[in-house]
Amino acid sequence: MRSPDVIDLSRLADPVSAPQLFQKRKTVHNKRVDGPFRRFKWLIMAVTLTIYYATPWLRWDRGPYAPNQAVLIDLAHRRFYMFGIEIWPQEFYFVAGLLIMAGIGLFLVTSAVGRAWCGYSCPQTVWTDLYQHIDRFIDGDRNARIRLEAAPWGPKKIARRVLKWGIYLVIAFWTGGAWIMYFADAPTLTHDFWTGHAAAAAYITVAILTATTFTLGGFMREQVCVYMCPWPRIQSAMMDEKSLTVTYKDWRGEKRGSLKKAENNPEAFGDCIDCMQCVAVCPTGIDIREGPQIGCITCALCIDACDKVMAEIGRPRGLIDYITLEEADREKAGGAPRSAWKSLLRPRTIAYFTVWGAIGLIMLFALGTRAHTAISAAPDRNPPYMLMSDGSVRNAFTLKLRNMESRPRAMRVVVEGLPGAEMWSDEIDRKAAARSLLVTVPADSSASQRLYVIAPPNTPAQDFEFNVTSQDEQVEMAETKTRFSAPGDE
Amino acid sequence: MANERPHGKRIDEATGTSTVGHEWDGIEELDTPMPRWWLWSFYLSIAFAVGYVVVYPAIPLRREGTPGLLGWTSRGDLQHEVDEHRKGQSAMLAALARTPIERLPENTGLMRAAVAGGRAAFKVNCVQCHGAGAAGSKGYPNLNDDDWLWGGDLKAIENTITHGARQANDPLTHTSQMPAFGHDGILTPLQIDQVAGHVLSLSGKARDNAAGAQLFAVNCAICHGPAGQGNRQVGAPRLSDAIWLYGGTKEDIEAQVTNPRHGAMPAWGGRLDPVTIKMLAAYVHSLGGGEEFVEAAPAAKTDAKP
Secondary structure (H helix, E strand, O other), X not given: OOOOOOOOHHHOOOOOOOOOOOOOOOOOXXXXXXXXXXXXXXXXHHHHHHHHHHHXXXXXXXXXXOOOEOEEEEOOOOEEEEOOEEEOHHHOHHHHHHHHHHHHHHHHHHHHHOOHHHHHHOHHXXXXXXXXXXXXXHHOOHHHHHHHHHOOOOHHHHHHHHHHHHXXXXXXXXXXXXXXXXXXXXXXXXXXXXXXXXXXXXXXXXXXXXXXXXXXXHHHOHXXXXXXXXXXXXXXXXXXXXXXXEEEOHHHHOOOOOHHHHHHOHHHOOOOOOOOHHHHHOOOOOOHHHOOOOOOOOOOHHHHHHHHHHHHOOOOOOOEEEEEHHHHHHHHOOOOOOOHHHHOOOHHHHHHHHHHHHHHHHHHHHHHHOOOEEEEEEEXXXXXXXXXXXXXXXXXXEEEEEEOOOOOXXXXXXXXXXXXXXXXXXXXXXXXXXOEEEEEEOOOEEEEEEEEEEEOOOOOOXXXXXXXXXXXXXXXXXXXXXXXXXXXXX | OOEEOHHHOEEOXXXXXXXXXXXXXXXXXXXXXXXXXXXXXXXXXXXXXXXXXXXXXXXXOOOOOOOOOOOOOHHHHHXXXXXXXXXXXXXXXXXXXXXXXXXXXXXXXXXXXXXXHHHHHHHHHOHHHHOOOOOOEOOEOOOOOOOOOOOOEHHHHHHHHHHOEOOOOOOOOEOOXXXXXXXXXXXXXXXXXXXXXXXXXXXXXXXXXXXXXXXXXXXXXXXXXXXXXXXXXXXXXXXXXXXXXXXXXXXXXXHHHHOOOOOOEOOHHHOOOXXXXXXXXXXXXXXXXXXXXXXXXXXXXXXXXX
C-alpha cells in the first residue's frame, strides 16, 4: 500500500511522474450506484435540504406583539426567535453555547465515526451531491459525461451546458434566496423581493450566495474539501486508531488481478478484481485502495459499489468497509472481524458526549429559569443631587425596565430603604409623590423611566434599592442597588 | 539536459519551469507567472481607479482639487443629511410654532420633542452660565430646583428667556434693583450684621434678634415680604428657604446687603427664534422644578344687568 504522504525524492527529476505542487483538476464523473449507504445519503440530503429550505416558512404564534415566524433572526430589532425561545442581544451566550455544542458535537462524531460529517451532512457535500445528480440527469451517467467533456464544442454540447448551468443557477439562486428568509418575515420578504422593495442587503446577500453556491457546488466541488476546508486537517488530528473510517482491506484484496487471471491462479491473487468500480463511483475521484487520504470524505459509496461486485462474483462483502485502524491491524493479523458498534462506546466518546450533554442541560436550565423582568437604575451625575427650597434633597434616576414577555405589562416600582423618601416622575406630579409607582412597559421591550426621588432634609448619602414587581399572574421580581447622593457626599 | 534558449532562458530541470534569463553567480530566477485571478483583480483595480478619478474628486491642484463628474463632496453629503433631518422635523417645528407654550403639556409627544430639542439648544446657548447639568453656581441660578426668581411655569420661563434680566435694550426685561445698604450708607455695619442674623433666622439657621427684625421690617419687607417669602413681581428672592443664589453664610448675606450683586441674563428673543425659545423653556421646565401654569384670574367684571 503506497502512502500518498511520502514523496519519493528520487523521482523528482522525472517531471512526468513526480507529484506536482499544483495539480490541474480533472473533472470527477462519478458513476451512479445504489446500496444502503447511497440510500442513507439520499435520506440525509432530503432531511437537511428540507430543514434548510422549509424552516423559515414555519409559523409560530406569539400573540399580536411579536412576529409569528418560528425561526427568525431579527437583526433590525435585535431579537432571535426560535420556536418558543426568544433571545435578546445580551443573552447571546445562548447562541455561543449552541456553537460550542455544535463544535463538541463534531468532535464526538469525528472520534466515533470519523468523517461522517464530511460524508453525509456537510452543506458542501449535500450541494455537490445535488449538483452531481443534475449532471447525471442532463448528461447521462459516467461514460456519457466523459465522452461529452472530451467532445468538441458544438451546438449540441453548448445547448447541454447552457441547460445544465441554467439549472445550477436556479438551484444556487434558490439556495441564496432561502438564506435571507431567516432574517425577515418570509412571505413579506418574498413579496418585497420580487417587487423590488426589499433592502439592498437582501439582494446583495442573495447575489453573493448564488455566486458561491454556483461556483462551489457546480465547479469546485471536491477541491473545496481538499484545498479550502480546514476541517479535514483538524479531523486528521481528532481521529485515532479507534475511529471508524472507510478502509480497503488490502490484506484481503491484494494481490489484485482480473477475475479471469484470478480464476486461473487462485493462490496468487486476492479478492480485488481491479474492476475500478470504487474509483468510478467516488464523488471526489480518489482511489480508496491507496489508503486513507485527505480526499476521502468517507461517504461509503465505494462500499456500496464493491459490495455489489463481491455479490456478483460470489465473494463475501466488505472488501472495502467501515472499520477502525485498530480493527484493521487485528484482522490483518488473522483475528476474527468484530462488530463496528464496539468502537463507538469508549472513554473518549463518552467524555465528549458528557460535556456535550452537560452544556445542553445547563442551557435548557438557564433558558427555563431566566427572568423576563429586569431593572437597572442610572443616577444623574450632573448634578448628583439637588437641594430643594424646603431643604429636602432630590436625586434624579433613569430606570430601565425590561419586559421580555410578548405582551405589555404593568410593573410596580418601589423604593426600598432610604427612610422618608418619595418619588415622582414627569408623568406623575410631585404632589402625588409616593414610595411606589406603576409603570406600563410595552410588549417585548425596555422602557426608560425618569424618576425623581426626594428625601427629607439632612438625609445622608446612602445606598438603597429599587424593586420592581410585575403586576400579572407571574409576579416576577427584580431589584437593583443604587446610591442616593446628598450634600457632603462628594 | 539544459534546454538552452535565446537570452539565457532555459527550462529548469527540477521544476520544468522556464527561467527569466538572468543569472547572478549561478543563482537564477524561475519565471513563475502571477496567478490569473490575481492578475485580473489587479487589472480590475486599475480600471476602477481610473473611473474613480474621473467621477470623484481626486487630484489636488494648486487652489482646489478636481471636482469629479458627480460633483460629490463630503460637505454636500453632510448638508444633504442635515436638510433631510430638518425636513423630518418641519412638521414638529410648525406644530410647536402654532402651540402657545402653556398648552404644550396637553400634547405629550410634542412636549417630549420640545424637551429633546431644548436639551440640545441648552447645550449650545445656556451651559456657559448655568452649567451642563443646569445646576448653576454661585450667582447663576440652579434651574433644577423649585425656587424661581421670576416664576417657574412654562410661560414665565419662556418670558424670562425671551427678555432676559437687566437688559437695557429690552423694555420687557426683568429689572430689579436692591439698594446698596452698606455702600450707600443706609445701614451701618452693625445694623447689617443684625439684619443678616434675622435673615438667617427666617430659615431657622440662626436665633432671631429684635433689632434685626425691626430693621428688616423697615428696609427689606417691602420687597422680600414681612416673612421673607420673596416677591416674583420684582424678582425679590425668597429668604426663608434653603436656596441661596449668592451663598447662605452670614458673611455672604452681609456682603449682599452691603453691596448687592445684580446678575444679568441676555434677552434671547433677539438671538433665537421663538420655537427654539419654546423648546428651551420646555426643557428647563422639565428639569424637575417646573410649576404648573395657572391662568391669571380675569379681572372681575360686573356684567350683571341692573
